[in-house]
Amino acid sequence: MIQEKQIIGFDFSAEGTETFASFNPATGANNDYLFYKVSNAELDHAAVKAAKAFQQYRKKSGVEKAIFLEAIAEAILANAETLIEVCCNETALPKGRIEGELGRTTNQLKMFSSLLREGSWVDARIETALPGRAPVPKPDLRFMHIGIGPVVVFGASNFPLAFSVAGGDTASALAAGCPVIVKAHAAHPATSAIIGKAIQQAAKNTNMPDGVFSLLFDNGIDAGIELVKHPLIKAVGFTGSFKAGKALFDAAVNRPVPIPVYAEMGSTNPVFILPQALRERGTSIAAGYAASVTLGVGQFCTNPGVMIYPEGNPAFQHAVKNEFEKTNGGVMLAPYIAKTYSSEVSKRLDVAGVEQLAQGQTGMGSQDNYANSVLLVADKKVYNQNPLLGEEVFGPSSVMVEVSTKQEMLDIAEQLTGHLTCTVFGTDEDLANYVDLIDILEQKAGRLIVNNFPTGVEVCAAMVHGGPFPATTDSRTTSVGTAAIYRFTRPVCYQNLPQHLLAPELQNQNSLGIFRLVNGTLHQQDLT
């Protein structure tokens, strides 16, 4: 049995008295890893170290931080074989998926290292002095973004690599110049430990300060809430359930000194099928939909939980039913997730006007932790009147809702809460006829999609993985893509500072060659 400890900066610590085990959700058996639960003293120690490390880390250049991020990616890849094995064992996710996610994770780190090497992300703005201006002189003013301070990141169960210890939140916070304390997800602690050690090693190898990264273990919610309440913590990144995300948000905004919480809490990602597309491409839409709903046992934030489509198309409904019946369920990430899935589906079936249309193939998983894919149909009035049906079911389930008229489709769109994505399938003619639908959906989501399914989140500069509440607690941001860095920064204006006290980004000589807004003009030149 391997006893894993807290990673607190460059140290390991095991002050806690309780432990919990890593387990295999496919078999229910414990793995060979045991984890100490973090103590409050350890948690405080990590926060104090992070705050101290911030004083050095915030002064690292973009290139230095880029080297650190690249070293993390390398250190993770150096352990790829073990990592993939342990991760598959802990999550029951297939090897191909974990390999893909590993690629995404290291690509995210490299994306932020490229952003740092290029350097323009700081949004440098320079207004030069006009000492002779009447009635008052204009001072020299220079603006850029700097890191906000130590950030707490919560690992997500459904992305054990890409949204966990070295995932998007960690990469963007480190890129912003903020030390990170990760609370490992209890569903993949051994995976977390491997990644955590890789980050620790990378930090040492690239001369980063002790405390720039810590990794803490807990299988409850107490340590997480304590971290969010810790006065030295300045922001929080989270991906998970509404209940947990909202609890962290409430704790953060009601602190004596409130801090921002970026909680991505999932959504139902509604899909609207327009009439002509349904007639022309119904079969392929049906197949794509069934695949998108059941991909990875439905354990994606962006899997489509509801489809709205025009009535009078029994062949289409039949096609979706057929496709669904071909799908396989699978082992879920953890027993509590499978249990919640099952009870959430049951709750919906208890609503009068909701029926089960199809069920996927029953597979071979352990009964306790296995999810069947389930397709429901709901009467449109019932759907509109039951907020429950608009809430996410985490797992391979979706609801089909037939509407009689365009207005009924618009009414459902209007009543949507905030979502990560909204999707429309339509021909050019459909889309021209449904501009008003597009217009409504643009206000409901972080990402508006036409003729693609929402699963699959591209990691790039143009991505928004976010959206209005309750999809997230802060619609002004994204947790995927380069814009995610601004969650952990704030702008500072420097008035009348001598050159040597300014960061290179703001000095007259533009040694970094970044884009800067100088007296209203964006360019990469030096100031003369």
Added chain:
Amino acid sequence: MIQEKQIIGFDFSAEGTETFASFNPATGANNDYLFYKVSNAELDHAAVKAAKAFQQYRKKSGVEKAIFLEAIAEAILANAETLIEVCCNETALPKGRIEGELGRTTNQLKMFSSLLREGSWVDARIETALPGRAPVPKPDLRFMHIGIGPVVVFGASNFPLAFSVAGGDTASALAAGCPVIVKAHAAHPATSAIIGKAIQQAAKNTNMPDGVFSLLFDNGIDAGIELVKHPLIKAVGFTGSFKAGKALFDAAVNRPVPIPVYAEMGSTNPVFILPQALRERGTSIAAGYAASVTLGVGQFCTNPGVMIYPEGNPAFQHAVKNEFEKTNGGVMLAPYIAKTYSSEVSKRLDVAGVEQLAQGQTGMGSQDNYANSVLLVADKKVYNQNPLLGEEVFGPSSVMVEVSTKQEMLDIAEQLTGHLTCTVFGTDEDLANYVDLIDILEQKAGRLIVNNFPTGVEVCAAMVHGGPFPATTDSRTTSVGTAAIYRFTRPVCYQNLPQHLLAPELQNQNSLGIFRLVNGTLHQQDLT
């Protein structure tokens, strides 16, 4: 007696039963204006109209919104003579100050209209599709900022024009594409009504939708809280006291659907004097400091409430004392403000170790509403141990604190909470010796100033008027300058949309000529 009504979009309304009067704070006499207090039904009506107007206003082009902002500036200037008279009468601020503030107000509107006409502020990002990419194709993804929805703005007492009905918050929200509901400040309702009518007229003249702007009157806090809680409101801009700002923040974050509150709540704007500068320029620093503290009867968010300086300089302390004794007090904006000022100064004098060093000239104002400038000295230990001394006194008062060593100065800096500004006076040699002080102060403020006084906030792209809590409720933003627009926007990603459904900012043809990040390269060209 003129009876003023609520401005609800293009209508006027007077459903309320209670009224309150505009009064002259210099004489205590009521003016010729009486205001109906807004009813809950009117407030709801304004919110409903704003939400409806948003559907049209959000689709206005940058140029259309720019024309609206310019029309507001023109409509205000068309009433300048009456406006200045009424405003001076309501605020007791001198004519020159109000004239200057009027210029600032119209310049702010023009700054945002220029930002809109140029157009690059939307931060357009385009990633073109790679349909042949393996293992999965890359979709076409396009990103830009859009308006967040109806915004509530609270007029500030101390800037009856520049931070009130058509002030910075309103200008930035309208620029972002958001309808605005202003809750007029009860200390200058007649001024507010004149500006409100000018905005209403400008909206009509430039074909803006009914509801893009409303102005509501209340002399209590109930209407404000109700507005913040209204489900159709999406964000809040506020400048004022900590108590009021924090109450709005608490109401907003504890809504069923939380919304952002940008509350600028003032600060003490600490000023640090370094040894050599003190020796070489003590006399001019003393004069500048006394002037900065007492400017406009100390009613600026950025007036310096504390000075930290090295001991052993009795001549310097004497010079500050002398300069202070030459200053005049004056009539404050409202009796409750003068009363609070007086009691806050008394509270500090009650602290053992705090003494009055100087008092300004006693002037001619009505006794009730008149403030004397007061200079205090506090023992360094007493200052560090009494959080009260670090809190803002709104008015012409400041505390001097002597320190024996550099470390003591650093200790005081470390203990600072968040401030709008931190200032250091030093020679080149001083600054080289106090890099660690600069480093601490950068983390405490939105604006870091060297060898200037903090009063005077330049309206430009590089300004940050913000800072860590409790200076504001959101350190990631500014309420002055072009970056203020991002308080009222959120990014949206459009995946695979046909050209005709994209905003001009994101179409292949860059008809607006804006800067766009296209596949990682920032340029102004069309996509080929």
